[in-house]
Amino acid sequence: MDRRTFLKTAGAGVAGAACISTVADARPNLEPAPEAVGMLYDSTLCVGCKACVTACKEVNDMTPVDRGDGHIYDSALDLSGDTLNVIKVYSDGTAAVKDSEENGFAFEKRSCMHCVDPGCVSVCPVTAMRRDPLTGIVTHHPDACIGCRTCMVGCPYNVPQFEYDNAFGRIHKCQMCNQEGLERINKGGMTACAEVCPTGATLFGPRSMLMEEAKRRMELKSGDNYNFPRGDISKPESYHEKELEADYQNHIWGEKEAGGTNVLHISAIAFDKLGMPPLEDRSYASVSEGVQHTLYKYMALPAAAMAGLTYVVKRNKDNHDGEE
Known part of the structure; x- marks a missing residue:
């Protein structure tokens, strides 16, 4: 030549x-599963009792985290291989008024958000992370996991946690009480955290019904009385009547963030102050998969x-x- x-x-x-x-x-972005279930966490109703943390530990057979400060209840500060659900606290100044951004305080729940278009599922190379096609519940399957911990990088909420102190450590995350051997949801039950919540701050049910409930609460004003359902919104056994003490932010976290989540949050405090990450509507999974598939195709x-x-x-x- x-x-x-x-x-x-x-x-x-x-x-x-x-x-x-x-x-x-x-x-x-992926659309919500046809029979998507989830939870609605209302920060204004949370009293910080941590009954949800204790119930989560019990059903998942995990021991309480003791910081050695004399607490008789679980005192975990964040998610870990021993803690799948934790209540955190926002405070400002004197922290004298609940649900006030100035000189106030508020509670915030941290657990898996069960994303509609989950990044952890997208990046897992061995399908150890799976999204149920019917309910949208995101579960981890240790029998398939190779311990690469890529799911930890793919989650914008820092939810999957690895047992670094265990020679045979594995990934742990909230399975919405529907992992193999438990499967409360498949048996017609609800999550343990929603079941024990005394005020209805954590509410279980179909995502569509939870979204409707959240939007109804957006219309409430401080001073209004409202019967807050407890347990499962599709079949509540009781209600918690309460006068609204602070106006809600006009924002349902999880309606659109990163493609949406099955666990929704509402609050009187701005979510950036509660530690939520800044997210666009486009899911990370949709962007990364688009780039990867294009590159692979044109290689x-x-x-x-x-x-x-x-x-x-x-x-x-x-x-x-x-x-x-």
């Missing part, structure tokens, strides 16, 4: 690959160009050897 032919052939292949691989389109172009060049070089070499 002469120099001119080689450069012309290589240039055409490179130019074609460059032109076609400049843009990678993200796929659309075939330079491979094809190289194969063509190899064939031309070999053909010319064979012709040259035959002439000798």
Whole structure:
């Protein structure tokens, strides 16, 4: 092959690959599962009793975290391999008034958000993280897990936690009480945290009904009386009547963030002050998968160009050897 032919052939292949691989389109966000279930956490109703933390530990057979300060209840400060659900506190100034951003305090719950388009499921290379196609519940399956901990990077809420103090450690996260061997939801029950919550701050039920309830509460004003359902919103056994002491933020966390979540949060305090991450409506999974699939698809172009060049070089070499 002469120099001119080689450069012309290589240039055409490179130019074609460059032109076609400049843009990678993200796929659309996944839609909520057809029978999606979840929870609604109302920060204004939470009294910080941590009954939900204790119940979570009991059903998951986890021991309380004792910081050695004399507490007789679980005193975990954050999620870990021993804690799948925790109540955190926002405070400002004197912290004298509940649900006030100035000189006030508020409670916030941390557990798996069970994303509609979960990043942990998207990045897991062995399908150890799975999203139930019917209920949308995101579960971890240790029998398939290889311990790569990629799910920890793929979650914007820092939910999956690894047991670093265990030689045979594994990933732990809230399974919405529906993991193998428990399966409260499949048996018609509810999550343990919602079942024991005395005020209805954690409410279980179909995502669509929880969204409607959250929007009704957005219309309430401080001073209004409201009967807050407790337990399962689709079949509440009791209500908690309470006068609203602070106006809600006009924001349902999880309605749109990163494609939406099955666990929704509402509050009188801005969510950035409660420690929620800044998220766009587009899910991380939809963007990363779009880029990856586009790159993988167009990697075939330079491979094809190289194969063509190899064939031309070999053909010319064979012709040259035959002439000798």
